[in-house]
Amino acid sequence: MDHTKKPVVEALETFLASRPVSFHVPGHKHGLLSGLPEGLKAALRYDVTELSGLDDLHAPAEMLAEAQTMLAHVYGASQSYFLVNGSTVGNLAMIRTVCASGETVLVQRNAHKSVFHALELASVQAILLTPEWDEATCTAGSVSSATVREALERHPDAKGVVVTYPTYYGTTGNELQTIVGIAHERRIPVLVDEAHGAHFIAGAPFPPSALKLGADIVVHSAHKTLSAMTQASFLHVNSQLVDVDRLTRTLSMLQTSSPSYLLLASLDDARAMIAAYSEDDKQAFLAWRREFIGQLSAIKALEVIETEDPLKILLRQKEASGYTLQHSLEEEGIYTELADERQVLFVLPLLTVAISYPTQSICEAIDSAVQRLRGAGEPVPENNESIEETPHKLVITTSAQSKKDTTWMPAESAIGLELAAAIIPYPPGIPLVLSGEKLNPQLIQEICHMMDSGAKFQGAVRANGPTTEFEVLRAQGEDCNG
Numbered sequence: 001m002d003h004t005k006k007p008v009v010e011a012l013e014t015f016l017a018s019r020p021v022s023f024h025v026p027g028h029k030h031g032l033l034s035g036l037p038e039g040l041k042a043a044l045r046y047d048v049t050e051l052s053g054l055d056d057l058h059a060p061a062e063m064l065a066e067a068q069t070m071l072a073h074v075y076g077a078s079q080s081y082f083l084v085n086g087s088t089v090g091n092l093a094m095i096r097t098v099c100a101s102g103e104t105v106l107v108q109r110n111a112h113k114s115v116f117h118a119l120e121l122a123s124v125q126a127i128l129l130t131p132e133w134d135e136a137t138c139t140a141g142s143v144s145s146a147t148v149r150e151a152l153e154r155h156p157d158a159k160g161v162v163v164t165y166p167t168y169y170g171t172t173g174n175e176l177q178t179i180v181g182i183a184h185e186r187r188i189p190v191l192v193d194e195a196h197g198a199h200f201i202a203g204a205p206f207p208p209s210a211l212k213l214g215a216d217i218v219v220h221s222a223h224k225t226l227s228a229m230t231q232a233s234f235l236h237v238n239s240q241l242v243d244v245d246r247l248t249r250t251l252s253m254l255q256t257s258s259p260s261y262l263l264l265a266s267l268d269d270a271r272a273m274i275a276a277y278s279e280d281d282k283q284a285f286l287a288w289r290r291e292f293i294g295q296l297s298a299i300k301a302l303e304v305i306e307t308e309d310p311l312k313i314l315l316r317q318k319e320a321s322g323y324t325l326q327h328s329l330e331e332e333g334i335y336t337e338l339a340d341e342r343q344v345l346f347v348l349p350l351l352t353v354a355i356s357y358p359t360q361s362i363c364e365a366i367d368s369a370v371q372r373l374r375g376a377g378e379p380v381p382e383n384n385e386s387i388e389e390t391p392h393k394l395v396i397t398t399s400a401q402s403k404k405d406t407t408w409m410p411a412e413s414a415i416g417l418e419l420a421a422a423i424i425p426y427p428p429g430i431p432l433v434l435s436g437e438k439l440n441p442q443l444i445q446e447i448c449h450m451m452d453s454g455a456k457f458q459g460a461v462r463a464n465g466p467t468t469e470f471e472v473l474r475a476q477g478e479d480c481n482g
């Protein structure tokens with residue numbers, strides 16, 4: 001297959017070359033009516049719709065079918081799909097495809113919020129799998145095969161296993177293949193949120209791709225590590241255990257009827273990019289990375305942590321929290337993927353022989369940001385397993401009790417009450433506490449501490465002046481006006 005071809009990009013170019021006159025949506029008419037600055041407006045020429053010759057994402061038969069076939073070929077899938085609502089819609093679709101309302105699925109506890117939203121929308125019961133603690137990154141890592149086996153023995157009616165591989169921090173563990181084997185013995189599929197691993201098919205030292213390890217459905221944020229535009233993702237299926245027609249139908253229900261051709265073209269381009277990524281490109285990236293890490297390691301008071309995914313590194317300034325380091329880096333024009341109490345996370349560029357990043361000027365800027373914080377003396381937590389991401393037992397969660405009344409309460413009064421929605425530090429978007437779980441003093445203290453340190457939250461927590469409030473379910477029979 002000729003992967004230098006880009007069917008979507010080429011069809012758009014051919015269409016525009018015909019100097020089309022627009023009497024169709026979108027209303028900006030190839031950008032003519034747009035008030036955007038020139039640079040942004042230029043892209044609107046390509047923002048078209050399902051016109052003759054431009055195919056239909058929901059019934060692909062022309063260039064979109066060809067492009068998706070090429071995508072499946074690169075990843076070794078039997079069928080692949082372009083997603084225009086991120087891996088979020090992939091996670092929603094894969095769970096809804098495999099589970100009907102009221103059925104049970106095993107889910108890694110430190111999954112992205114979109115996985116929990118999928119469970120809620122599909123009214124699926126989740127058995128939460130406790131992940132292993134990852135010492136290197138000080139975060140919850142992957143689940144062990146022993147945990148999955150035990151859960152399946154206790155819940156033989158489970159319809160599937162949902163895992164995150166890699167985690168946001170680049171942790172993969174080395175048990176995915178075993179987990180797939182255990183699930184397949186029982187004839188149930190393994191659904192993998194590989195949002196952060198679309199580049200894994202570049203081969204070692206990148207971890208093996210989930211599809212290679214036998215996963216049944218895999219979701220990739222092509223925009224996270226490849227060249228696609230934000231929101232543009234892939235979904236792949238390679239399984240006898242998945243109803244592909246149902247998956248196609250579900251995606252068609254969940255995705256917009258007006259998919260952006262800019263996003264579709266960028267997905268086509270991202271496929272071509274990873275297909276063309278050669279051994280020489282990878283060696284060029286690895287050489288640049290060695291040089292970069294070497295220079296970073298020479299910076300006083302800075303610690304560099306490598307993860308299982310060579311595309312991610314963590315930086316720690318021993319006297320400052322990750323949030324403070326992030327802020328200081330931003331003052332130097334360096335923007336990180338995320339910060340937590342200990343560290344910041346860098347997503348490195350998947351460079352090629354032809355494309356490089358300067359190291360010297362970047363390292364000088366990082367050096368200035370780090371030295372500015374010398375003597376900051378901020379307390380940085382020990383590498384203890386954090387309560388935030390490690391529930392110590394398997395828990396059954398029911399879907400959100402959206403019909404019950406909710407109320408906002410100050411922390412002291414919220415102890416022991418069920419949360420009305422999840423509490424989600426963002427980024428990374430992994431719920432600390434789930435909807436329906438109860439608040440305890442330790443959790444409240446942890447959340448308040450994180451807020452004070454600079455963490456941003458979505459969901460059932462807010463600052464109301466000096467008071468931290470939580471959104472909880474009212475006790476049954478409690479006066480809704482009270």
Ligand SMILES: Cc1ncc(COP(=O)(O)O)c(C=O)c1O
Pocket residue numbers: 085086087088089091111112114164167168193195196221231233428429
């Ligand atoms: C592990 C994981 N899964 C899924 C998602 C959702 O991806 P998207 O932003 O492409 O919808 C994210 C987003 O950060 C994520 O980190």
